[in-house]
Amino acid sequence: MKKVNIGGVPEHFNLAWYLTLKNGEYKDQDINLRWHDYHGGTGEMNKALRSGEIDMAVILTEGIIKDIIDGNPSKIVQTFVETPLIWGIHVATDSKFKTIEDIKGSRAAISRYGSGSHLMAYINAKNNDWDLQEDLNFEVIKNLDGAIRGLTEDKADYFMWEKFTTKPIVDDGIFRRIANCPSPWPCFVIAVRDEFIENNEDTLKIILDIVNQTTAEFKSIPSIDKTIANRYEQELEDVQEWLSLTEWSQNVMDKKTIANVQEQLFDLNIIPKKVDYTELVHEVKR
Structure with a gap:
């Protein structure tokens, strides 16, 4: 069984991962996906990707783009949440x-x-x-x-x-x-270490297919609002508002969006240079 470590914040955005893990959908495909909570957020996950502590991360767009430009050996493989944070x-x-x-x-x-x-x-x-x-x-x-x-x-x-x-x-x-x-761009992306992509693209494709199927149907899961409210100790009306404002994505982030993020980060002196789309994004063969 292929062991894969993935990190993310312990927040409602990532419930789809919990549901697919609970259902054993990765194990059914001979993948031992291990979820790790990162309470410190994107900065902590960037460090974990760099060290190889995790293979994948559900991470903020601006944070991973800055860190890849700063030398993080990873790529964005798709947008996870399309709407702004x-x-x-x-x-x-x-x-x-x-x-x-x-x-x-x-x-x-x-x-x-x-x-x-x-x-x-x-x-x-x-x-x-x-x-x-x-x-x-x-x-x-x-x-x-x-x-x-x-x-x-x-x-x-x-x-x-x-x-x-x-x-x-x-x-x-x-x-x-x-x-x-x-945020002036889609908020969460899935980033993967280059080494993992090179050696495990088939495994990565299966993982993405599984979670994407769940996020595509997420809002129609029966009583999903109550599940989120209970699990994350939120008021039901707040969860319903959040669901109405949030859209997940199953697609790779496009060149225009990547260019926009880089433009704004560069103008703010957060990144020292703008790089080619292929230095930031890897499109997994479907």
């Missing part, structure tokens, strides 16, 4: 900050450098015409639990994270959300 911008509930303008120049909590919370702070700054040198300051807090401690203990001032994941923390009165910042 809606990043909530959060402060501690008793913070003096009330608006986006208030947090200009203050300390952004980030899981790690190169993570989505780091890169999207630049997008938010650009959207609000901030000075990228003067108005951005960062405090590394590792994960969501670290952000809760960081904001409540005044070690950082604001934190950007997917708004439905943090909604229970807002509802509990720990965070207050002052704004939203959607």
Whole structure:
């Protein structure tokens, strides 16, 4: 049986992987797919891909593109979630900050450098015409639990994270959300180490076919909203709103989208150069 390690955040976006694993669909194809939760998000997964700790990752588009350009020996093999990620911008509930303008120049909590919370702070700054040198300051807090401690203990001032994941923390009165910042591109992709692609393309094709069949039918799974609400401790109405806003993809990311992401990251000085599409994307033979 072929062992394959895959990483992702333990969030509702990745429920399709859990369902297909629970159903034994990979084992039926002689594949021992092992899922690993990465609470630290994209930065932590990039490190795991580089070291060979995992073979595959469900990872933020901007984070993996930056890291491949920086030398991560991996490729994007397809888009996983087509729609943007809606990043909530959060402060501690008793913070003096009330608006986006208030947090200009203050300390952004980030899981790690190169993570989505780091890169999207630049997008938010650009959207609000901030000075990228003067108005951005960062405090590394590792994960969501670290952000809760960081904001409540005044070690950082604001934190950007997917708004439905943090909604229970807002509802509990720990965070207050002052704004939203959607990512300007499809949010999640599936990235795979080059070495794995070269030696296991048939296995990779089977894995993608299995999860794609589930994501294509995901919204029509009976009581899927209740399943998500129970598993991720979300309010049912929040899950229903999230489902209405989210579309999965079964396709490779196109050249225009890749060019757009690179253009924006380059303009923000997040990447040092723009590279050819084939350096970032591998199309698995179907």
